[in-house]
Amino acid sequence: MTVLEQPGSHRPSPPPAWRPRTDPAPLLPDAEPYRLLGTGAELDPELLGALYRQVVKGRRYNRQATALTRQGRLAVYPSSTGQEACEVAAAMVLRERDWLFPSYRDTLAAVARGMDPAEALGLLRGDWHTGYDPYEHRVAPLSTPLATHLPHAVGLAHAARLKGDDVVALAMVGDGGTSEGDFHEALNFAAVWKTPTVFLVQNNGFAISVPLAKQTAAPSLAHKAVGYGVPGRLVDGNDAAAVHRVLSEAVDRARAGGGPTLVEAVTYRIDAHTNADDATRYRGDDEVAAWLEHDPVTLLERELADRGLLDDAMRDGARDEAEEMAARLRDRMNEDPVLDPMGLFDHVYAEKTAQLREQAAQLRAELEAENGDHGDHGDHDGQAKGDGR
């Protein structure tokens, strides 16, 4: 070889580890949120009808729960009005053996999964935390700390796969939650271990009052997936058919061993953060009005009407079903819950410690002094063991 060396060419080429190890292109989300409604795409009429009934019921549930806060029957309610398409689709794409990991705003997803609406509201009512058996419908406790339940979804999916079960875990988180460290750690673990986990980010525009632009500088939240080696999907969160399609694909992929997917559903929180929040301080009516034009219920109705599928029977059927659910919920919530104070000492540990037994005796004495007769507080001295799994 007689080629003259160029200046600097004596530098050896970098070691292989310097080069990108995965082509990021297939992981990148689309530039625009994925849509199906109003695009003329081929859609299963039966699925459209089912989505419609669920979304109508979901809207009624949100309205009823909000009303219950005004009546003092619920301590607090973080409404998912405007986000019903995400909530119901998340529940509908899962099989019975799959798991749902909701955040505090996702009671509707738990209800759409089959949970009793009143039971799903136990925490928000001020009743015993969680209030439901997570194993009954395979719904993890509503997580109030942000994104901390995402690693749980990863661990559960990992454990299921180790046991040879084809279980998928779908975890829901908001746009604010994507700033938390646990979001990062969960995505990273899921990607490295290729666990069957689907992450659904409902980007509803605000983390309480902080808008997305102040939350992240990422091109989109779906783009965050790429850094972990996970495919990111961007979907119109108010388009129930699109959310259902994208989540179904992610769930199928996870079940087939393809690993996790991060789905960002772009949606909007029509109500305030909770009933205790004043949304007018941080956003204008015009913005809300624009999103109302893009309401998930309206989008489905328009689609069904365009296809000649929306008749009075369907409309009334959905409405009646929703009213019936709301009436049942009202009845259940109007009953005063009875909490036995002696239950405070149950379930801290499998067996009460000597210290807890002492404190239980103290409370029992206080109750007896108050009531004259303490009544039957049941047997709280035995082992309080849940079957667990």
Next chain:
Amino acid sequence: MTTATTDRSGATATTRKPATMAQALTRAMRDAMAQDPTVHVLGEDVGVLGGVFRITDGLTKEFGEDRCTDTPLAEAGILGTAVGMAMYGLRPVVEMQFDAFAYPAFEQLLSHVAKMRNRTRGKMPLPITIRVPYGGGIGGVEHHSDSSEAYYMATPGLHVVTPATVADAYGLLRAAIASDDPVVFLEPKRLYWSKADWSPEEPQAVAPIGRAEVRRRGTSATLITYGPSVPVCLEAAEAAREEGWDVEVVDLRSLVPFDDETVCASVRRTGRAVVVHEASAFGGPGGEIAARITERCFHYLQAPVLRVAGFDIPYPPPMLERRHLPGVDRVLDAVARLQWESEWTERPEAFEGGTR
């Protein structure tokens, strides 16, 4: 089983090749994994390397990567995924590598691990063992020598245990892994290489969580201690004999649940108590223990309950840790102060600043 001798006294018994606490811990995990296929070990470096202290040595080789798993470097992620694994019926044993490295996992620990059984009214117990090598005395640089037990103790829902002997290292870790509740298992890292006449080849006993052990009988004062300070107190007790003091040493073994019974029985016998630990005094375990003794044994006490603890400072540089850690002299000094009953009543200033 072999006798529950202390590491120091155990070294004198020489019928077999002595075993280290590190070996006993490894053996405990190995036995638990062999016996129960749901036991999984996970953490940073626990696989091929066998842990930075080699406590998980050989587990991946024997049980495969699925049972002893190297995780990404993320403590919240390690504990968070362990929560999910436990939800699905596994018994994760996680390693936090060093005391201060566990802090990123505190939210998982406090908000979820400690509360899940309670939140779900007993439906979702989390049988997770969290192994935390803790404490100083090994010349570790910053963030490698914290004694964080007060944080764990202050969190209802967690068991907190710490062995001081080779036999207890095995027995308590087996009990922790078998427990249906989360257990913070604090490993006194400066005792990792302490030895005892303990044979890993023989069947070993499980040590019950929640029970203290009297390591040395005595009549004139009780030293209440745990973990790395147990050998210090035993040495101090021997030295006190020369002064005519017969000192009892109680090894708590379990900080939560706390064994009031053993502690109070001892203090009522001796009438004098000193609590000894490496963690800072202010807001530390000693304050809680002293309060419990005062509430229960006030009329038996001949002197105030004293504390010998680490100073109220961030853990010092290794070149000065000897000045910080409670040693034999400081314990003896406290024992000596216990006998000045008349001075305590007549000259309270003799005790000023003198809690250690």
